[in-house]
Amino acid sequence: MTRRSLAALAAIGFLGACQTVSSTPDPFKATAMEEAGVADLLLESGDPGAAVRFFSERLAREPDDPAHRRSLARAHARAGALAEAASGYRALVASGHASDDDLIALGFVEVRLDRWAAARETAGALPPDLDTPRAHMLAALLADNARDWAAADAAYARAAQLSNNAPDVHNNWGVSLMARGAYAEAARRFEQALAADPGWFVVTNNLALSRALAGDFGPPRGGLSEAEKAIILHNQARVAESRGDAAMARRLYAAAVEVHPRHYPAAATRLAALDRMAAP
Incomplete structure (x- = not known):
């Protein structure tokens, strides 16, 4: 994995899973x-x-x-x-x-901008004994980037403890583990996040990805819309294709096209490409 391993999962081609405030006369x-x-x-x-x-x-x-x-x-x-x-x-x-919260917010913005050196400098300005969930989450992301897995796990664990096992902590921890190839442990983190927030589709998608990366292409769990099922099937197919399992990929792409309530060009295009490659 490169230093951008957390973002690199998207390179396979995975698909993700407010009310607008009107203007007032004079706020x-x-x-x-x-x-x-x-x-x-x-x-x-x-x-x-x-x-x-x-x-x-x-x-x-x-x-x-x-x-x-x-x-x-x-x-x-x-x-x-x-x-x-x-x-x-x-x-x-x-x-x-x-404030400390401002520094943490700046650190997260710098991470999103891929400015890792700046984020480390910002985090270094925080009190060393600052013990809050977001401070530990920032530390975890920086440790992930440095491939210091022990420090990352310790920071995620402390963030989970302080936040009463907030689902976003376990989701991020799962993504970290998935990037390292620890798919079974990643799946357990995603399951814990879903136990707290069963309707969070992003985590459901991540759980399916972690299992697919481990070779488990089981069907999506219940309670999803047809479009959500199609997205997960498509992403499972991308994993199968990246593993060289064209037959499994073709089956999953076909299932995604079939279950989607409308035309699903992402899956249909990949299915057609695999069919062309398999043609004599």
Whole structure:
């Protein structure tokens, strides 16, 4: 595995698995309590673009307020504007107003930007005895990147303990184990995540992938939509194809095409390619 092994799983070709906040006549006329409520809504469940606009206006009106800069950085991160988010958090650091949570958020943004050296520098600025789930999750990701599996497992274990076994911790831990080739242990982590959040399709997909990578191409579990079943069958087929099992891949692609409620070009295209390769 390379240093980007966690992202490299996507190279096989796997497919993944809010209510929009409308504009108000003048949000700046709201009371302080109403403003706080609007801000929380925008940051947690609103339209990411609306949040960026809202906090950009706030920061323009009150450029010295670190709370607005922090909220704008969070909004940028949620909107996928990672470079802007990193700049916002770094401005907080430079101003002396960055909290430990801000540093952790910056570290996660830098990881998403593939700026591993910067993320390590950011993590190094945290108190060495900081004992929070997100601090340990950041440490786990950095250890994964360094291929320090013992440190990664220790950090994931502590994050799980502190977060009462939050499903996202076990999902990330499972992805780490899957990238190392520890498929059985990865499957156990995904199962634990699903026990806490049975409807999380991303984890269901990851569980199917971990089993397929170990040679188990069993059918998707119950309770999925037809489209979700088709996605899992397609991803299992990609694994089978990468393992050189063309017959299994063809069967799984065909099943994905059959079960999908509409035309499924991703599976249909691969099935046609395998059929052409098998033709005399």
